[in-house]
Amino acid sequence: MEKKVVTIYDVAEAANVSMATISRVVNGNANVKEETRKRVLEVIDRLNYRPNAVARGLASKKSTTIGVILPDITDLYFASLAKGIDDVASMYKYNIILTSLQESIGDEEQILNNLLSKQVDGLIYMGKQLSKKVKRTLSNSKTPIVLAGSVDRNNETASVNIDFTDAVYNVINTLVQNGHKKIAFVGGSLENPIDGKFRLDGYKKALKKAHINFSSNLVFEAEYSVRAGEAIWDAVKNSGATAAYVTEDLLAAGILNSAMKSGTKVPEDFEVFTSNNTVLCEVTRPKLSSVEEPLYDIGAVAMRLLTKMMNQESIDENTIKLPYSIVKRESTR
Amino acid sequence: MEKKVVTIYDVAEAANVSMATISRVVNGNANVKEETRKRVLEVIDRLNYRPNAVARGLASKKSTTIGVILPDITDLYFASLAKGIDDVASMYKYNIILTSLQESIGDEEQILNNLLSKQVDGLIYMGKQLSKKVKRTLSNSKTPIVLAGSVDRNNETASVNIDFTDAVYNVINTLVQNGHKKIAFVGGSLENPIDGKFRLDGYKKALKKAHINFSSNLVFEAEYSVRAGEAIWDAVKNSGATAAYVTEDLLAAGILNSAMKSGTKVPEDFEVFTSNNTVLCEVTRPKLSSVEEPLYDIGAVAMRLLTKMMNQESIDENTIKLPYSIVKRESTR
DNA sequence: AAGAAATTTGCAAGCGGTTACGAGCTGAAT
């Protein structure tokens, strides 16, 4: 038995109508007599016809596919965002093409071009920052894009986030109220505006309010990993800090590991606040207090926003800030 | 300025050759004079021509896209596999369409049909099990599929895994040697053959070797979550078990949480072995001993295998078992 | 019952590429 894919022509022939009619019933076009529709649907079912989305995409210029660009899918932060995106996407019948930003920053444009060549109807970007070049490429195509859990410095690009500055401001305030004078800020690359600008701004703002001088000695930069956290502990401790706000959970867990190992009691001798409230926070001992970002929702809202943009619907606000909360567990008093 | 997408025709006109020639140089066909090739490449660059992958897909019947089906991207197990898949896929210039298996088992066939309609060149499946129906649909299309970190009961389908039975057998042996007589087996749904068959087989085999009678009272079924782990602890403890082999890290972390909370010392009073060796194992206290599955590699090898199948290359072995190891940390003696 | 209006359909021109086939051109062999 030869495996033959059944096309719209086969269905048309079997149902004794033209292919245009088949196309109409498949697409739910109203201009089809009820009787015909039923007959066609039967044939479709009998022949097991499955419309070729590629051909459809070519003819209609819509791929019902969106491109999702993220740094690392094994990072729970991005995975959570991705899940929200995925759920809403499938709700709206979109498929997701997932692409990881490899090490090489350089190829970001290539990734984008590839996605555009696949004719994605929209894009969701979760990387650090859109380069000028990429923005240009983007604006030359009319493909809409929204940033999820990522920020555009000048709000040219639509994005969904929490108010990072405000969140950190609150965390530091709490720490100040607990009597700390020296609070470490442990972030990832400060070139990433989320850490290097927004969060750091909140940190500075809170210090200012408490009349504590900002000292760059208390600002640390590390990779997002347990290992890096473990490695940086000594430096943090030696800076004289008695509490730390950490911008990522793995990093915080690493710091916690080393702190405990060195005999420093958390939270009695040292308090730790982290940022993403992934499941990690619940399995460390002590459990980590954290800013709770509604990651799933951010992803979901970003995707929803994208559907509107793809639909040419009017957008009231292209920079959406979702509410966050602060979860106190055992790493703080 | 009207945004006009540049097509192969535009390039052909600008370069003063036919579109066939453009197509040839884009596809690296050798039948083009060097001089012409250079001229065309220049024009492509100048006009910023980006071949339409959809049109190309229609004409060539290849989408350079593969479908990846998994239960939950926020599960580090699958995320790690996905990363391996993604890296190899991009190495071979394939894009990945990511689809999550929602709650509803029923729509698994629908997901598959959707993917097939998108003309994916291949599929990687990480769900529990392929239903008969799905297998049938699959064999009617000639789209190759490989299972990653998932098993086909009768090896009809290509798959990449570790030897689950053997791994558990070894873990239980170790526990037996540590003097345990009552060892709990805490798995997810036993309907999933990985837990319910392969791993459980290893457990039974090891018990048999040690002349310990198998008792279903020591076998527990729970959801893969911290919460479920915390909740099941009492039952585990009350069963009289003095050690547990757990099939998933979150679950193990939950058990650990409750054990510590109840004052049971791990590993002194109770030993715990888990299975996936995700980063979770390194942030719990005590750190979790675990079977180490080469998740990234499994994903990578699965994808590599798939490329061979898509290429019609001959496959020596369609069930690949990768080596695993056992990492002892602090939850065991 | 005839003509107008409304519904259903089919025709055919794309969508932007790939590729089989053959034509034009070149240089070498005869």
Added chain:
DNA sequence: ATTCAGCTCGTAACCGCTTGCAAATTTCTT
């Protein structure tokens, strides 16, 4: 000079579906 093989390249037929437009059919008016 003629012939022929080997390169290069253009022509045109698809790939499977969408959709504007007009034809065909049915229904409504009067």
